[in-house]
Amino acid sequence: MATKLAGKKMLIAGEWEEKEDKIEVFNPENNELIDSVPAAKADDVRRAITLAKKGADVAADLSVRQRMDILNKTASYIEGNLEDFATTIALEGSKTINEARSEAARAAETIRLSAEEARRLKGESINFDQMPGNEDRMGYYFRFPVGVIAAITPFNDPLNLVAHKLGPAIAAGNAIIVKPATETPLSALKLAEAFMKSGLPKKILTVITGRGRDIGDSLIESKDVHMISFTGGLETGEKISKKAGLKKLSMELGSNSPAIVRRDADIELAAEATVSGAFAAAGQNCLSVQRIYVEEEAYDAFKELFLEKVKDVKTGNKLSESTDMGPLINEKEAMRIENWVNEAVDQGGTLLSGGTRDGAHYEPTVLEKVPEKAKVVKEEVFGPVVLLFKVKDLDEAIDRANNVNYGLQAGIFTSNINAALKASKKLHTGGVMINDSSDFRIDAMPFGGVKGSGLGREGVEFAVREMSEERIVCFKITE
Numbered sequence: 274m275a276t277k278l279a280g281k282k283m284l285i286a287g288e289w290e291e292k293e294d295k296i297e298v299f300n301p302e303n304n305e306l307i308d309s310v311p312a313a314k315a316d317d318v319r320r321a322i323t324l325a326k327k328g329a330d331v332a333a334d335l336s337v338r339q340r341m342d343i344l345n346k347t348a349s350y351i352e353g354n355l356e357d358f359a360t361t362i363a364l365e366g367s368k369t370i371n372e373a374r375s376e377a378a379r380a381a382e383t384i385r386l387s388a389e390e391a392r393r394l395k396g397e398s399i400n401f402d403q404m405p406g407n408e409d410r411m412g413y414y415f416r417f418p419v420g421v422i423a424a425i426t427p428f429n430d431p432l433n434l435v436a437h438k439l440g441p442a443i444a445a446g447n448a449i450i451v452k453p454a455t456e457t458p459l460s461a462l463k464l465a466e467a468f469m470k471s472g473l474p475k476k477i478l479t480v481i482t483g484r485g486r487d488i489g490d491s492l493i494e495s496k497d498v499h500m501i502s503f504t505g506g507l508e509t510g511e512k513i514s515k516k517a518g519l520k521k522l523s524m525e526l527g528s529n530s531p532a533i534v535r536r537d538a539d540i541e542l543a544a545e546a547t548v549s550g551a552f553a554a555a556g557q558n559c560l561s562v563q564r565i566y567v568e569e570e571a572y573d574a575f576k577e578l579f580l581e582k583v584k585d586v587k588t589g590n591k592l593s594e595s596t597d598m599g600p601l602i603n604e605k606e607a608m609r610i611e612n613w614v615n616e617a618v619d620q621g622g623t624l625l626s627g628g629t630r631d632g633a634h635y636e637p638t639v640l641e642k643v644p645e646k647a648k649v650v651k652e653e654v655f656g657p658v659v660l661l662f663k664v665k666d667l668d669e670a671i672d673r674a675n676n677v678n679y680g681l682q683a684g685i686f687t688s689n690i691n692a693a694l695k696a697s698k699k700l701h702t703g704g705v706m707i708n709d710s711s712d713f714r715i716d717a718m719p720f721g722g723v724k725g726s727g728l729g730r731e732g733v734e735f736a737v738r739e740m741s742e743e744r745i746v747c748f749k750i751t752e
């Protein structure tokens with residue numbers, strides 16, 4: 274499939290740079306070399322940060338209208354080159370072409386929303402005279418940019434998750450240094466190209482390609498970086514938090530999301546939504562459905578329907594229009610998942626479907642009767658594996674849903690308003706979807722987790738808030 278890939282160079286403060294040292298980018302489906310990108314080192318990061326400090330002034334001085342124009346042009350550029358963006362996502366990552374098209378369209382939407390949020394950056398007046406002795410004072414606060422933001426992003430949504438950092442950062446008037454996942458750097462470089470072609474002044478944007486273990490520390494520990502916006506795994510997030518020191522942190526981490534199916538649920542709807550939520554992007558999605566708690570009266574009917582629908586998930590070549598589920602990001606990940614499933618079976622779990630691997634492909638896999646201590650229950654599988662549990666009632670379902678170290682989103686299927694309300698109050702997650710699975714998001718809603726799922730919220734309006742700060746201005750009237 275022909276596409277203009279984006280490698281060879283990285284963008285340092287608005288200038289395209291090459292390096293002799295390269296990182297090769299492979300198509301995970303067949304291990305074919307598709308491109309290469311520079312392997313940046315700590316010196317490159319330090320230089321990028323020095324330039325970004327100047328970029329922060331340039332970005333802050335852009336008027337809201339200029340920011341909006343650049344963001345709107347970038348969104349239109351993505352829309353005008355949608356197939357090219359989609360093919361890049363599908364080639365370097367593990368999404369199917371249909372999933373990649375939907376991600377590219379969402380990235381354009383995220384950038385357009387950022388343009389709209391730039392318009393809505395505002396403060397308010399403060400009544401200083403509420404405190405006796407301050408009758409001669411008046412003033413207001415406004416939002417100003419935090420300065421230099423470092424954004425570190427994962428492989429699984431290589432374009433839209435970068436857009437979720439870049440759009441709000443620019444809307445709020447910051448300079449930004451993006452370090453994309455080493456496995457999938459090309460979509461981020463393409464987005465950088467879109468910004469540069471849309472008139473983003475030099476110095477504001479860097480997309481630096483290099484391994485986290487080589488360049489992460491120099492980015493994270495720098496006192497000239499004022500905020501780290503990270504999306505990735507819990508383990509990496511914890512390492513970064515420990516090293517970051519005194520700076521703003523936004524942590525969008527993983528999960529092992531629950532779904533609850535009540536006896537009064539629409540079972541057809543519940544099965545449809547949870548199958549899609551478990552196997553979209555081969556389960557490599559922070560919102561993937563991993564644990565399904567079904568009330569005992571509905572268990573057998575739900576299980577039968579669920580397994581029927583799993584049979585319809587068409588696996589295979591990710592670039593084929595008819596494929597529903599592609600490979601994992603690499604064979605090593607597929608082998609890890611295979612081990613976790615085997616371990617769950619050894620511990621007493623029953624395999625209902627799947628459980629087989631072919632290279633980086635792993636079949637949609639369903640288990641039941643898995644003990645709580647198993648890794649597939651406690652940890653994030655990040656693969657096409659889902660567990661069914663029979664529970665007595667809603668209280669048991671909520672207790673077990675909460676009994677993990679994650680809390681991003683949850684879903685509950687019920688026609689009982691009281692059950693829905695109770696779940697929305699008692700589930701320890703950043704979001705609760707009623708009559709849908711955890712795997713629902715629009716780019717304009719607050720998005721983030723509790724416990725090991727993260728800190729802070731993304732979703733454009735909320736990210737703009739995190740990427741700006743309030744500055745108070747107070748006038749003392751002297752006459």
Ligand code: NAP
Nearest residue numbers: 426427428453454455484485489505506509525526527559
């Ligand atoms: P990851 O291994 O944590 O990597 C994420 C990013 O961190 C990559 O750019 C990686 O660079 C970098 N990194 C790794 N070690 C680093 C270090 N010591 N210092 C600085 N940076 C470092 O995660 P992943 O496997 O790419 O992505 C999957 C995870 O992301 C899952 O847990 C998933 O749930 C989570 N996720 C969360 C959300 C959300 O919004 N909550 C969305 C999507 C994904 P290299 O590639 O060079 O190692």
